[in-house]
Amino acid sequence: MNKTLYLTFLFFFLLFLQVLILNNILLFGYVNPYLYIVFVFLFPFKKKRFSLLTLSFLLGLFVDFFSNSGGIHAFATLFIAFIRIYIFRMVFQKTDTDFDFFTLEQEPFGKIFNFTVILTVVHHFILFSLTNFSFHNFSNVITNTLLSSIFTLVLYFLGSFIFSRKQ
Template sequence: MNNNLFKILFQFIGLILLQVIVFDNVHLFGYVNPYIYIAWVLLYPLKSERGLFLFLSFLLGLCIDFFSNSGGINAASLLLIAYLRLPLLTSLLRKVDLDFLLFHVSSMPFVKLLTYISILVFSHHIVLFSLEYFSFSNIGIIVKHTFLSGIFTIVLLFISIQLFSPRK
């Protein structure tokens, strides 16, 4: 087993623990809650097998659901953004920039990185909160929670990527 596998496993377990122990207990203004476990999808290596990545993303969401007692909504929303990640990256970056063996999100230009994080976070949150509230009568609550939790999550993810990613 190589070093990369241990790094991925450490991130997997670490993000579950961070989300469940720390961030699930952060409720700014009563309803703003960061979802830091999305970093798994953002940082997972592109050169890996896509089927395994989708399975592990679903498993991560299922673990979060298990600890949060949320019935599969995290698994569904994380699986969606895991599926959307590669098409999004190929549309944001030129083929030259998207070298599957050497690519890392920290090497992306600021605007493209912010766009990448924002699209995936808001996609995740709109599915998550839509499944949680599951009613058109709650559309205002869904939009409010998606926007406010999304902004907070984007800021935390962007700072985390800048602090903990290898330098160019």
Template sequence: MNKTIQLILLFLFFVLLQVLVLNNILLFGYINPYLYIAYIFIFPLSQKRIPFLTVSFFLGLCVDLFSNSGGIHAFATLFIAYIRLFLVRTIFKKTESDYLLFDLRLETFDKVFNYVAILTVLHHFILFSFINFSFSNFSSVIINTLLSTLFTLILYFLGSFIFRKKLS
């Protein structure tokens, strides 16, 4: 299948999964997984930066439209898409010439975990900061960030394990 069509289908899958299933999960009043950001993690590095940032913005905007959240998902998603290359260079020690061959599935678990965890924490912290938008609710921001990050990471790594086994 054409790589562009695969990316479009993956985009639609993550948006629909988020808005139809995951947005309806709220455990203990704090925990809500935001698995749609996995699209940012696995998007090919070989693609041009501006189209990637545009697609990332629209990914967040689609979730915002269905969640009635006024652009906070778009901002948080665009931010992690913007810093993704910095993290790839820092964590995986990749240069621009390595981008064509870069595959997250071929990297060691500790590096992948650091990469995914940092992006997830940043996304969730920005998201919950805008949701609460007050220093008096800072503890709520931290609790929501940590618990939702934990749930998102569990779902991400469980999903990547299941799909990796199916594809092998």
């Protein structure tokens, strides 16, 4: 129950943080952090993945509602939610049986870094390719992906440093 409440709060917190504040940052005119994907990183690792897929899709869709972008965010977020398990196995070298005892915070920083960087870059790349919706200006897509990924990751690591429960 507590966990459900936490996830609901996280869902809406990230949604409103994204659409009301972060969508207006536009550093140098186009670099924008997309911090809401943190939801996919933080969602508890479980064997059943339907809830993760559904919620990431909905989160993406709600962001789309606010930013007039069709289903771009839903598409990209759902994609990283789907590949999360494979990246997880690749980076952390763990199997499905470890899920119950796994928390992201207890892992070494290097592995967390790899995990988040891969998911973020994949998400941003899909996002900007679909935003552009043509092969015209493709170099723009690459620079946007890189700069925005860096921005998102910096915000994520700062946030996780501030809100970490270790203290």
